[in-house]
Amino acid sequence: MNKLEMTEAIILAKQAKALSWEAIAASMAMGTVWVTSACLGKNSMPENAASKLCDILELSEEVKAALIAYPTKTWEQQVPQDPLVYRLYEIVGVYGDTLKEVIQEKFGDGIMSAIDFTMDVEKIEDPKGDRVLLTMNGKFLPYKAW
Amino acid sequence: MNKLEMTEAIILAKQAKALSWEAIAASMAMGTVWVTSACLGKNSMPENAASKLCDILELSEEVKAALIAYPTKTWEQQVPQDPLVYRLYEIVGVYGDTLKEVIQEKFGDGIMSAIDFTMDVEKIEDPKGDRVLLTMNGKFLPYKAW
Amino acid sequence: MNKLEMTEAIILAKQAKALSWEAIAASMAMGTVWVTSACLGKNSMPENAASKLCDILELSEEVKAALIAYPTKTWEQQVPQDPLVYRLYEIVGVYGDTLKEVIQEKFGDGIMSAIDFTMDVEKIEDPKGDRVLLTMNGKFLPYKAW
Amino acid sequence: MNKLEMTEAIILAKQAKALSWEAIAASMAMGTVWVTSACLGKNSMPENAASKLCDILELSEEVKAALIAYPTKTWEQQVPQDPLVYRLYEIVGVYGDTLKEVIQEKFGDGIMSAIDFTMDVEKIEDPKGDRVLLTMNGKFLPYKAW
Amino acid sequence: MNKLEMTEAIILAKQAKALSWEAIAASMAMGTVWVTSACLGKNSMPENAASKLCDILELSEEVKAALIAYPTKTWEQQVPQDPLVYRLYEIVGVYGDTLKEVIQEKFGDGIMSAIDFTMDVEKIEDPKGDRVLLTMNGKFLPYKAW
Amino acid sequence: MNKLEMTEAIILAKQAKALSWEAIAASMAMGTVWVTSACLGKNSMPENAASKLCDILELSEEVKAALIAYPTKTWEQQVPQDPLVYRLYEIVGVYGDTLKEVIQEKFGDGIMSAIDFTMDVEKIEDPKGDRVLLTMNGKFLPYKAW
Amino acid sequence: MNKLEMTEAIILAKQAKALSWEAIAASMAMGTVWVTSACLGKNSMPENAASKLCDILELSEEVKAALIAYPTKTWEQQVPQDPLVYRLYEIVGVYGDTLKEVIQEKFGDGIMSAIDFTMDVEKIEDPKGDRVLLTMNGKFLPYKAW
Amino acid sequence: MNKLEMTEAIILAKQAKALSWEAIAASMAMGTVWVTSACLGKNSMPENAASKLCDILELSEEVKAALIAYPTKTWEQQVPQDPLVYRLYEIVGVYGDTLKEVIQEKFGDGIMSAIDFTMDVEKIEDPKGDRVLLTMNGKFLPYKAW
Amino acid sequence: MNKLEMTEAIILAKQAKALSWEAIAASMAMGTVWVTSACLGKNSMPENAASKLCDILELSEEVKAALIAYPTKTWEQQVPQDPLVYRLYEIVGVYGDTLKEVIQEKFGDGIMSAIDFTMDVEKIEDPKGDRVLLTMNGKFLPYKAW
């Protein structure tokens, strides 16, 4: 079973049980973004987390094995098109140099890791229109001189 | 004076006064990311903010006018290459579909605005390596049916 | 049932009943452009609209569910090729900077939303050749300073 | 004098006289979008219109000649990046096939001309946020069989 | 039946009857280039022409319906590769600006329509090597000022 | 003097003398399209033709030498954008496969040369709108088997 | 039977009979490169050659018909990736301008035809490492003036 | 002096002395293609060859140093456009897989080196049109297993 | 059996026997990187190595034949996206010019072969985080002058 088939199986089970990603992640005591990304095939799930997920959704050993497998992370178009995803790309385009200036001023020459990294989405209710609060937390890695 | 020349003038003045973006933004009582982005020519500065900035850095009326001008926001390469900026692009590639799932589950069909939007960078000290905390806050815009 | 299969089912039913998009939209008391876009899988239909459409075209619950699902909006080629669609792209290329000048002069720095947005097509009969009247109506979103 | 230098001369004169595109177009009794596009070098101005414009802005014969010259219409990036222009591109991507369906249902097989074409921008004031009304009016051209 | 299947059906029938495109078009009293393009799915055929073609080739009602359907015109590679097609592309690249100069000198600012357009191929026998005579005839469309 | 500077010199002289490409080509007893293409730097002019042109336009020996030089033929964008040139590209996209079918049916497997090739533009006056008649004439080159 | 299926059939028969391309071409008294290219679907084979090939490899009439069919010549990636093919592309990149200089110095302004063209591969044994001798022979086509 | 300035200096001197590449290479007792490529900046010239060239063309020590410098070999467009160079690219596209088949059948798995490599251009006079004979000679490099 | 099916067969057998690439390569007394690359279809395996591998994994003659076949080496995206592979691409981008400087200073003008080439991966345990030691060893090939 490959990651694509795994994702289909998970989504069918999730719909059948009418569970949200948030509820699934909460029963697993893990972050919603991370659990969703692993279910979409973009992260490998450690064995005990995969077991718990398969218990909750009553999924087979094959799905569990596919969850544990190390994924190849790719995306289809260099410039994303779905409006929600494009807005994130646009933020990187418009604010990329700014973030480089601000982060390197604060931390020195280096980068924010996208590997030793967590992310969270929260909803802030607001009468003028609710707001999305997106938080990224990545280890700073200084460039090495040798 | 175009935005490019404006940025050069600001950076020279900032170096001469040995001020950080954070210190400049603090004296203006505005966010560091936003002030930096306006100084790099990626946002238009309201007049009173532009005045304050030009006072702090002892810059000319021309710089002030260039700060107020509405920018055309572009970036050079569809896929960014500087490692710090690429990591942000990679996060969009790897987690884009996940964020779509999680945000639309929480808010319904729509997007997070990149226009009615703020962003902040914080440093979390950590003995195992300091961490970058990047916070984005955008209004949720539901798709309209008509 | 995915959006692609849904579109095929709708088009077959529409041909069998010899209904136009305009007639379908009129029975639903909604805009032709929007109804068509939802049937082509580019917008999510609210439940009651989806019910009405499935009644009109005698379509299954599966189609209804697919209509309600939140779509991923993508398109195949960065530069469209079909002559009708290319002409729209060409208008954006030739008049993009002009619209930026004119809209921002009228409204200040910001954009016209493509999310809080409606569109309409009308036919203007003309002995020298009928004309297409295409109307777009989008909320103006001012850039936020913070 | 090429179109680029012409645009610079016009914008300097327009700023010196503190005139808006709308006011300039009104004195010429022509459309704001079209006048702006000709001043940005994307359309050729008929001689009498060019004379009137140069009178209003006190510009030289050279500028007038450059206004009359037939332009080569190009744009820099296949996918535009400035958020205002990108939203227009996104509309073409998301609604292109829909417009093809709706226009060809109404008019038969053919296209909306981008040459025998006019466009207008209006501001609709709205307490929940002003709206941009963008109107395009193009001749329908049926495909020829031979 | 989609355009692809239609093309296959036509080509099989054409081979079975050992008819050339030229002969088919002649029996229909229409142009060879146009008839071929409609059979390859790049143009919509009016009903009576489609009837005649299906009579000649003894094809089903389904093929007729597919011939009448309005096509989406696309091509696979931005730069064509087959040597015959590439040479045409090369002519556009090498002579595009020249044609713009010559046509606009003769007609004023505007374009040659690719919609109100016909094309013909003739063979000129020549002892030093036969020659292809390719004739395009398109309506001139002047740019509109408004 | 390179081809770019040569083109500028020719166009200035042509404007000063108020000559059209057609008139220049007629005095040289050569084709308008070819003469224009050589003046735009896309073809090399034989010495006697270059002499005649420089006589007509009173241009220097340097211009003559630049006219005679063998050009490198390139164009800037893989997909042209100016509407007049794009329409030609679109014709190649829409009718490329058709022309391959029709030419190879008439001539056998091979191509129309873009080197041993001539082209002409004529104006056909028409009360419903003048028409552009574009004629290409290229030697047929059969593929060689060996 | 299309060219792809034809190639598969030929390669299976060739493996079953343990024949090399060189041996097949030798029995046909034709060039190895040309025979191989026709078998890979990149050239059309004249009928008698196709008959001979099908005799040698005991292939069906369908394969013969597919060998005779005129191919559409395309390749998958603009920049080839297989190391053997890339090296050829690299030679064109590094030496393209040089070959233009040298050929046009020797022959005048024009090109080497890729249609009236033959190619051969030979092995030169050498104790320091065998060498590939690749010979191309193309008709020179002078640019036409008209 | 960089390679670009060097090439200009060489070409000016070559024109002043009315020497061909072939004559220059002959006086140096080296290959015309290689000498030309080094003069165009695509190869590094050994010191004694560079001395001889500078003697022949009466060029400075600076030119000599630039000839000796190791070049960075790049080319502007992934798909070349000048017709002479494009035909070479087309040959790689059409015959690339064929050459892979034929070379690897003769030599085993490996490539023809583009580094340990020579190339030659000859003119074959022919009453039906002269022919270009292009010969490439590269060391075969077998893939290593380890 | 093509290379894709071969890779699937090998991976299933490897999982069934719970063998690592390292263990397989060790039993074959060959390098892990090379054995893995041949199993992934990117290198041809000499017959005796292929026999040994098929013995170890109990695979069919068909797999053996596929292992021996000469591969066409391609990759899907010009810029890789999986984070592990992208980091290698980034190293080439950031350090490519540096390696050119350092290698050519040490060896003269030429390249490091990617054909006569071996590669090895080792794990260096480190309490601050284990390290990957990647070693490449390629023959230096000097550019030839002729």
Add this chain to the structure above:
Amino acid sequence: MNKLEMTEAIILAKQAKALSWEAIAASMAMGTVWVTSACLGKNSMPENAASKLCDILELSEEVKAALIAYPTKTWEQQVPQDPLVYRLYEIVGVYGDTLKEVIQEKFGDGIMSAIDFTMDVEKIEDPKGDRVLLTMNGKFLPYKAW
């Protein structure tokens, strides 16, 4: 002084003193690859190293400041073209998936850092042709689950 001007100044001084990168790095007791990359503007040099370098090469304070500045790391073409650099890109293309398999088998799911990373080039003399030994050493970063 920007990084480009800095590199030019360093290379002129290095040539004037006839020093190799290796000798410069040795006097600084740092790695040749790293020192070269910082001099080419691809890494930031710590202050004491920059001082030492400027002492060795007798360079100004401005060069020192430019060496210390944090660089933006970019490269010109997505697919490099210089043969030496392309071979490295080819290795990533051919062996990328293999390295992912081998590294993740040895270390678990994660990547080799390109930031906490060192690289070295050595020359291995060999009578059959010297060899380049390229060693990369990067920290393994495991993907984080949260």
